[in-house]
Amino acid sequence: MPEDLNAKDISLTFAKGLEVLAAFDATDREMTIPALARKTNLNRTVTRRLVLTLEHLNYLECRNRVYRLTPRILRLAGGFLQGRDIGKHVTPILTTCSEALKESVSFAMIDGLEAVYVAHSPGDPTMITIGFTVGSRLPLNATAIGRTLVAFSAPGKREYLLTHAPREAHTNATKTEIEDLRADLQTTAFQGFAFVSDEFEQGVSSLAVPVLQNDGELVGALGIVGPNPRFADEEQQKKRLALLRECASSIAMIV
Structure with a gap:
């Protein structure tokens, strides 16, 4: 309030x-x-x-x-999506990025104590592990896109999200201790991206970068998800990061 x-x-x-x-x-x-x-x-x-x-x-x-x-519920989201030009401009950017990466690409924002997808390009449907789409919600602690949103939030909000957001263990590898997560958030903020493996779904990794305005204010985060072997090549990882950052810069000029 x-x-x-x-x-x-x-x-x-x-x-x-x-x-x-x-x-x-x-x-x-x-x-x-x-x-x-x-x-x-x-x-x-x-x-x-x-x-x-x-x-x-x-x-x-x-x-x-x-x-x-009923489908009328979509009216409540329509104003937000149209006001941010999600369908008109953001989705085409994600589609182009998805085609270049050959990966599913998602754009998420913070909603309360969760991340919510506001745009999504499915990419290759054969590589989908969980059926994500616009409106899908993700935990902040166990996903790259969630940690990116927290790490690049203003300091006060970052601490609030860290201490109040659910820290459910989705797998045996999920980090749930505040100090472990705080250290991970510091690393994420320093390197400019988050990479998480096996914490939300066993055998699956996620990579995300922030979408920031010129003044550094957080807009949202872009992320990709896939089986662990697809993220093993370091050179490919650098290419993915470069493309995601380019896509993030384009979106930051719109929303």
Whole structure:
């Protein structure tokens, strides 16, 4: 909450409605009202009223008392994507970069305590390990794109993200201790990129660079992901970094 905004200025009902919408994800694509109440920690009566309102507005649809999102939910993201020229300018840049790298390339920003893909070029579909697309969310601690976003954030925000973002162990190799992550973030900031192996998915590596404005302010991060052997060649790694940085510079002039 902004410092100059009082709690009395907040519409709690509206906030609760957004909580209901945010409850739907890849794991819980369809839910009953009791399930939504449990997930959001809202009173069941309140949840029912919110769900019926969202159904009336066509953001939710119901079948056999089970609710799911409708395509109208995309209207909420449309203004952001169009305002940042994501589809018009950013996606073509990613496509060109993806073709040159022969890799899937993603552009992510920080949303709360996670990274969220706002643009994505799938590249070679045979090399995809997890089905990422626009809207996919990633942890900040276990991915190169997440660590890049944290490492290049303003100092105060960087420390906040480091200490408050989830540090779940996705594999046996995942770094979860704050001091280990802090050291890794310092290395990332110094070398200008992040490289992470086996921490989010076993046998998979990720490489990411920041997208920075001329004044150094962080816009987002660009990243690629693939099987470990594809990142073993040092010369190829340098070429990937050069292409990613070139792509990042182009995007920084747009968003």
